[in-house]
Amino acid sequence: MSDYVELQQLRDRGWPWHKSSGGLTPMFGEDGWCHSCGVPKGPQSGSLVLQRRGLRVEGAWVPNWQFDVICMTAELGRVAAERFRLETRVVRWPAGPVGDVVQIVIPTVGESWFDPEELRAEAIKRHGVAGARCEECGVWRWMPLGLSMLPPLRTPRSVSADVDIAASPEWFGDGFNAFRQVIMKRELAEFLVEASPRDFEINPNVEIIPT
Numbered sequence: 366m367s368d369y370v371e372l373q374q375l376r377d378r379g380w381p382w383h384k385s386s387g388g389l390t391p392m393f394g395e396d397g398w399c400h401s402c403g404v405p406k407g408p409q410s411g412s413l414v415l416q417r418r419g420l421r422v423e424g425a426w427v428p429n430w431q432f433d434v435i436c437m438t439a440e441l442g443r444v445a446a447e448r449f450r451l452e453t454r455v456v457r458w459p460a461g462p463v464g465d466v467v468q469i470v471i472p473t474v475g476e477s478w479f480d481p482e483e484l485r486a487e488a489i490k491r492h493g494v495a496g497a498r499c500e501e502c503g504v505w506r507w508m509p510l511g512l513s514m515l516p517p518l519r520t521p522r523s524v525s526a527d528v529d530i531a532a533s534p535e536w537f538g539d540g541f542n543a544f545r546q547v548i549m550k551r552e553l554a555e556f557l558v559e560a561s562p563r564d565f566e567i568n569p570n571v572e573i574i575p576t
């Protein structure tokens with residue numbers, strides 16, 4: 366049994382602001398992400414901004430569009446930061462005071478997590494094509510695949526050495542949608558499920574071959 370699991374998302378909560386950038390401009394800067402494929406050009410430099418209207422601030426959740434971002438109340442974030450090796454950053458609103466919500470900033474770890482040939486075969490099986498290279502920024506995105514559809518992860522040991530939550534260097538997605546695969550320590554996933562059982566469940570079947 367692996368120490369790492371996938372946190373499966375049962376629903377989305379909240380919409381990033383502003384709509385035209387899918388929430389990316391506040392997080393990465395106007396020039397910090399590719400406007401053609403939606404892949405950021407570097408690490409997150411600013412705060413995620415969420416629209417407050419209609420959002421119930423409670424427990425932990427994943428917003429729309431930015432599916433490798435996990436938000437939570439600041440109170441929960443403080444406990445998480447004490448118990449786990451992770452970085453949080455304050456989430457802002459288009460207007461009004463900040464400080465009641467934070468997100469986990471999920472670091473990209475390693476050079477590759479998957480054997481490209483195995484990944485290619487799986488993507489073609491599901492989608493007919495493996496993926497595409499963005500003409501604008503040159504980033505290769507594999508066709509969208511959930512972790513449960515993927516070949517075994519061949520992740521570096523540094524994942525378990527340094528952090529309790531990590532994202533893949535490989536990008537996935539199609540059109541304007543871009544995301545990374547995320548794995549986390551089982552205890553962290555259990556913590557988040559306990560906080561928000563209607564938002565998350567655990568997929569324990571993550572096969573990891575340390576490299």
Ligand SMILES: [Zn+2]
Pocket residue numbers: 399400401402403404499500501502503504
């Ligand atoms: Zn691009």
